[in-house]
Amino acid sequence: MVELKNITKTYRMGKLEVPALKGVDLTIINGEMVAIIGASGSGKSTLMNIIGCLDKPTSGTYLLEGQDISRLDDNRLAELRNKKIGFVFQQYNLLPRINAIANVELPLIYSGILQKRKRAIEALERVGLGTRINHKPTEMSGGEQQRVAIARALINNPSLILADEPTGNLDTAASIEIMAIFKKLNDDGMTVVLITHESDIAQMAKRIIRVSDGHLIKDYAVEHPHLHLEPGVTL
Amino acid sequence: MNVFESFTMAIRSLLTNKLRSALTMLGIIIGVASVIALMSVGRGAQASIISTYDRLGTNMLVIVPSSGEGGMTGYSTTTTTLTLEDAKAIEKAYGVTAIAPSNENFVHVSTNNDDKFTVMEGVTPTYLQVMNHTVASGQFITQHDVSSRSLNVVLGSDTAASLFGTRNPIGQSVKIKGYRFTVTGTLDAVGGSMMGMSMDNVIYVPITTFQTRLFPQRTSSGEDAVQQIAVRVTNTDIMPDTTLDIQNILRRQHRLTADAKNDFSVISQQQLVGIINQVTGVFSIFLGAISGISLVVGGIGIMNIMLVSVTERTREIGIRKAVGAKKRDILVQFLLESGVLSLIGGTIGIIIGWLFSFAISQIDIGGMKINALVTPDVVGLAIGVSLTIGLASGIYPAMRAARLNPIDALHYQ
Numbered sequence: 001m002v003e004l005k006n007i008t009k010t011y012r013m014g015k016l017e018v019p020a021l022k023g024v025d026l027t028i029i030n031g032e033m034v035a036i037i038g039a040s041g042s043g044k045s046t047l048m049n050i051i052g053c054l055d056k057p058t059s060g061t062y063l064l065e066g067q068d069i070s071r072l073d074d075n076r077l078a079e080l081r082n083k084k085i086g087f088v089f090q091q092y093n094l095l096p097r098i099n100a101i102a103n104v105e106l107p108l109i110y111s112g113i114l115q116k117r118k119r120a121i122e123a124l125e126r127v128g129l130g131t132r133i134n135h136k137p138t139e140m141s142g143g144e145q146q147r148v149a150i151a152r153a154l155i156n157n158p159s160l161i162l163a164d165e166p167t168g169n170l171d172t173a174a175s176i177e178i179m180a181i182f183k184k185l186n187d188d189g190m191t192v193v194l195i196t197h198e199s200d201i202a203q204m205a206k207r208i209i210r211v212s213d214g215h216l217i218k219d220y221a222v223e224h225p226h227l228h229l230e231p232g233v234t235l
Numbered sequence: 236m237n238v239f240e241s242f243t244m245a246i247r248s249l250l251t252n253k254l255r256s257a258l259t260m261l262g263i264i265i266g267v268a269s270v271i272a273l274m275s276v277g278r279g280a281q282a283s284i285i286s287t288y289d290r291l292g293t294n295m296l297v298i299v300p301s302s303g304e305g306g307m308t309g310y311s312t313t314t315t316t317l318t319l320e321d322a323k324a325i326e327k328a329y330g331v332t333a334i335a336p337s338n339e340n341f342v343h344v345s346t347n348n349d350d351k352f353t354v355m356e357g358v359t360p361t362y363l364q365v366m367n368h369t370v371a372s373g374q375f376i377t378q379h380d381v382s383s384r385s386l387n388v389v390l391g392s393d394t395a396a397s398l399f400g401t402r403n404p405i406g407q408s409v410k411i412k413g414y415r416f417t418v419t420g421t422l423d424a425v426g427g428s429m430m431g432m433s434m435d436n437v438i439y440v441p442i443t444t445f446q447t448r449l450f451p452q453r454t455s456s457g458e459d460a461v462q463q464i465a466v467r468v469t470n471t472d473i474m475p476d477t478t479l480d481i482q483n484i485l486r487r488q489h490r491l492t493a494d495a496k497n498d499f500s501v502i503s504q505q506q507l508v509g510i511i512n513q514v515t516g517v518f519s520i521f522l523g524a525i526s527g528i529s530l531v532v533g534g535i536g537i538m539n540i541m542l543v544s545v546t547e548r549t550r551e552i553g554i555r556k557a558v559g560a561k562k563r564d565i566l567v568q569f570l571l572e573s574g575v576l577s578l579i580g581g582t583i584g585i586i587i588g589w590l591f592s593f594a595i596s597q598i599d600i601g602g603m604k605i606n607a608l609v610t611p612d613v614v615g616l617a618i619g620v621s622l623t624i625g626l627a628s629g630i631y632p633a634m635r636a637a638r639l640n641p642i643d644a645l646h647y648q
Contacts, residue, residue, distance in 0.1 A: 054557065054642050075561045082559020093554045093645065097251050109240060110559040152558065 001159060001191055002028040002051060007060035007070075009046050020046040021057070022214035028160075028193065033186040033225070035194040035202035038211035045164070047211060048195045052085050052162045053077045065159055082110050086153025090165035092145040094137040094152075100124060101133050104151045111156060123151040127181055143174030150181055161185065164195045172229045179204050179227050200229060245571040252544075256576060259540045262533025263580030263624070264587060267617045269526035271588025274613045276595060277519025279606035284511050287434055290367060290425060293504050294471050296478060298325070298464040298485070301500040315452055315460035316498040319442070321488050322359075322464045329480040330473045335365035335465040338445045338452075344438055345410045346398050353394050354437045355411070357445025363422075365465050371395075373405045373420030380419075380441040384448065388416040391437035392424040409438075412449055416440070474503055523613075527620070533580070534624035541573050541632035552636050553644025562637040569633035570626060577625025581618050588617070 009021040020043045028034055038044040049055035050062060053069060056077075062070045069080060081087075094103045104120040113119070124133050127147040137145050146166060153161050163182065167175035183204065186192045194205055202208050204227045210218035249256045300316040322336040338357035343350060356362070363375045371392065380387050388409060395404050395418075404418045424435045446452065446459040454460050468477050478501045485499055545552070552565055592607035 049642055052557075075563075078556065078559050078561040081557060087557050089645070093550070093557070095551055095554060097248075106555070107558040110555075110561070110564060112237070156559075 001030045001032075001065060002026070002193075003061075003063040004050075005061045005063075007047075007050060007057045007062060009043075009050065009055070010058045019214055021050070023060070024211075024214075024216055026209065026216060026219075028191065030191055031186070031189050032207060033182070033192045033194070033205045034207045034209060035196055035205035036209045036211060037196055037199065037202050039197065042211045043214040044195055044211045048162060048164055048193075051160075051193065052087060053080045078110075082107055083156055084159045086150075086156070086158040086161045088146070088149050088153050088161065088163040088166045090168035092137065092142070092149045092169070094145055094148055096137050099134050099136050100129065100140070100148045100151075103137065103148055104155055106152060107156050119155055120151070123155045124148070126154060127151045128177075141174070142170050143177055146170065146174070146178050147181065150178070150185075154185070159191060161190055161192045162195075163192065165197070166194065167196075167198070167201055175201070176227065176229055183227075200227070203227065241567055241571050242575070244568060245575045248572060249576060255540060259536055260576055260580035260583070262536040263530065263577050263621050264533075264584040266526065266530030266533040267581045267584025267621050268588035268591060269529055270523055270617050270620070271585055271609060271613060272591035272595065272607070273522035273526045274519050274616075275588070275592035275607040275609045276605060277515060277522050278610045278613060279592075279596065279608035281512065281515035281519065282608050282610075283606045284515065285508060286426070288504060288508050288511070291504060292367070294468045294474070295365075295504045296466040296468060296474065296481070297502050297504070297507065298466065298481065299462070299500055299502065300460075301498060314498075315454045316489065317461040317464060318454060318458045319461055320458070321485060322461060324484050324488050325464060325466060325481055328466075328477060328484055330468045330470075330477040331466055331481075332469055333361050333365050333467040335359060335362040336442060336461040336463070337362060337465065338442055338450065338460075338462045340445075340450050342411050342438065342449075344394070344398070346407070349398055351394065351397055351436075353391075354432055355445070355449070356437055356439050357442035357449070358439050359442055362439070362465075365467050368425065369423045371421045371423045372403070373418070375420055375422075376439055376441050381443050383441075384443040385441055386414055386416045386444065387419040387441070389420040389422060389439040390418055391422055391433075391435040391439075393433050393435035394438050395421045397436075411438075411440075414448060478503070523616075530620060530624055533621075534577075534628040537573050537576060537625060538628035538632060541569060541629050542635070544572070545569065545632045545636040548636075549639060549644045549647040552639050553641050553647065556639070556641035557645060565639075566633045566637040569636050570629045573629025573632070574622060574625045577621045577628075578618075581621030581625075584621065585614055585617055 004024055004026040007021055007024045008019065011018045011020055024047065036044050036047060046055070050057050057070050060070065061068055064080065064084060069077070095106070101117060101120045101124070104123055105116040108116040108119065121133060124130065127150045129144065129147045129151065132140065132144065137148065140148070167178055170178060179201065182192050182194070194202065196202055203222060204225055205222060206225050207219070207221050209216055298317065300314040302314050319336055322334050325331060326334050336359060340355050342353060342355040344353055358376055359381055360376055360378055363370070375389055376387065379385070390398070390404055398404065398409065399407060404421060407418050408415050409418060426434065440449070442461070452460040466481070468474050481501055482497060486497065489498055491498065555565065589609050592609050595605050596607040598605060
C-alpha cells in the first residue's frame with residue numbers, strides 16, 4: 001500500500017538548507033491502523049504531507065499501491081489526492097459558506113462524478129450524521145464538523161485515510177466519538193494513518209511509529225489497541 | 236468539473252459578498268453605459284446624415300468653392316468663387332438635368348409672439364426638384380421672386396409648425412434681420428437631421444434676396460457669390476464625364492490658365508457620404524475611447540477585488556487543492572468569477588446606456604435634436620470589451636490562486 005524507501009526532504013530557506021526528513025523507510029500494508037507520533041518539528045508533518053501527496057520528497061522513492069509517485073507532476077498528484085487519499089485535519093478545513101452536503105460533495109466535483117448528492121448523504125450516514133446535513137459548518141459543533149470532514153474524506157472510496165491531529169480541537173467526549181468512527185472504518189478494512197502527539201490517542205492504533213529529528217526511531221505493534229481518555233470509558 | 240457547475244459555483248461565491256460584488260460591478264456598469272450612450276450619439280449623427288443623403292439619391296453632384304488645394308480640404312464658406320452665371324453655364328454640361336444654386340446661413344426669425352433660430356437657404360425655383368422636396372401648401376420660390384429679389388419666404392414643416400402651430404401660415408408675415416417677409420408656401424416634412432439641426436427646420440428665400448439684402452458676399456471679381464451648386468445628372472454611370480465637362484466649363488468661366496488649379500471642387504454624393512462616414516466614424520470612436528477609460532478603471536477595480544478575494548480565500552484554495560482540485564480548476568474558478576462579474580456588469584451597463592441614449596434623443600433644445608442610435612455593433616463591442624476586461628483583469632489573480640502551494644494555503648490563517 002504505502003512504501004517509502006530512503007525518503008529525504010530538505011527545505012530551502014534562502015541559502016540555508018533545513019533537512020526535515022533524513023532517510024525514512026516505512027511500509028504500511030492494507031488495512032493497518034498506524035499512529036505516527038512525534039514532537040512538533042520532528043518531521044511528522046512533512047512525512048504526512050509526502051504520504052498524502054501534498055509534497056514531493058527531495059530524494060528516495062514513494063510507492064503508493066505499487067505506483068511510484070515521487071516524480072509525478074502537480075496535476076497527477078492532485079488526481080491521486082482526489083481518488084486515493086482522504087484527508088482529515090485538526091482544523092476540520094470545511095468551506096464555511098456551504099452546507100455539510102456540499103462540503104462532502106467537494107472531492108466529487110473534481111473527479112467529474114455525477115449523482116454527488118446521493119453519495120454525500122451515504123457518506124454522512126456512515127459517520128452518523130443522517131440529520132443536520134443541510135447545516136453550514138458554522139452552525140455545527142466541533143465533533144459534528146469533524147464528522148463532516150471524515151465523510152468528505154470517505155466519499156471517493158480512498159485507499160488511505162490520513163488524519164492529522166483529528167482530535168486536537170475536540171473535547172474528550174467528541175474525541176472518543178471521532179476515534180470510534182476511525183476504529184469502525186478500520187474494522188471495515190480501511191487503512192488509517194493517524195498523526196498525533198497525544199500518546200493515549202495513539203494507543204488506539206495497532207502500530208505506533210515514533211518520529212524524531214527526521215528519523216523513524218521506533219516502530220512497534222500495540223498488543224491491545226484501546227482508547228482510554230477518561231475513567232470508565234474505554235473503547 | 237463541468238461548465239454548469241463552475242458557473243453556479245462562481246455565481247454562488249459572488250452572492251456571498253453581495254455588496255462587494257455590486258460595487259465592483261459598478262465600475263463596469265458605468266463604463267459600459269457611457270460607451271453605449273456616447274457611441275449612440277455618434278452613430279445617431281451618422282445615421283441621420285446618411286438618411287438625408289439617401290433621400291437625395293446618388294445621381295447628384297455638388298460644386299463648392301475651394302481655395303485651390305483640391306478636394307474638400309480647401310472648402311470654406313469664406314471662399315467665394317462661384318456665381319449664378321456659373322450655375323447657368325453648368326446647366327448646359329453633359330448629362331445635367333437640373334441645377335440648384337444655393338446659399339445658407341443661420342438666422343433668427345420672429346413673428347409677433349415667437350422667435351426661432353433656423354437655417355436659411357437662399358434658393359432658386361429648381362431647388363425644389365433637385366433636392367426632392369414637395370410643396371405642402373401655397374407655392375415655392377418662383378422665378379419672379381428671384382428676379383425681383385422679393386421678400387417672400389417658404390417655410391420648412393418644422394419651422395411652420397413652431398412659428399404658427401396649427402394656424403395657416405400662408406399670407407402671414409415674419410421678421411428676419413429687420414425685413415418683413417411674407418410667407419407664400421410651406422413644404423412637406425423630409426425627416427432627418429444634420430449635426431442636430433432638423434432638415435425641416437429651414438426657411439427658404441430667393442437666392443437674390445439672400446445675396447443682396449441679407450448676407451451680401453462677393454467674389455473677387457465683385458459679383459454676388461453662390462456657396463454651392465447642386466446638380467442632377469441623368470444617371471450615375473455618366474457622372475465622371477459630367478464632372479469633367481463641368482470642370483472644363485467652370486475653368487473657362489473663371490478664365491483659369493492651364494497651370495492654375497481649380498478654384499472649385501466637384502463632389503459626388505457618394506464621396507460626400509464617404510467623407511461624412513469617416514468624420515462621424517472618427518467622432519464615434521473618439522467618444523467611445525473617452526468612455527473606454529472608465530471601462531479600464533472598472534477593470535482595475537475587478538482586478539483589485541479579485542486579488543483581495545484570492546488572499547481571503549487562500550485556505551479555501553488549499554482545501555480544494557487537498558481534495559483534488561488541479562491548477563486549472565482553481566484558475567477557471569477565479570476567471571469565471573471575474574468573467575461573470577464583468578458580464579453581468581456589462582449587461583446592466585448596456586441597459587442603462589440604452590436608457591440614457593433614449594433620454595438623450597428625447598431632448599429638444601429649440602429645434603436642436605440629438606439623434607442617438609444604439610446599433611448592434613456598439614452593443615457587441617461593449618459586451619466584448621467588458622468580457623475581455625473581466626478576463627484580463629481576472630487572469631493575474633486567478634494565476635496567483637492556481638499557483639498557491641496547497642500545504643502553505645492550508646495553514647494560512
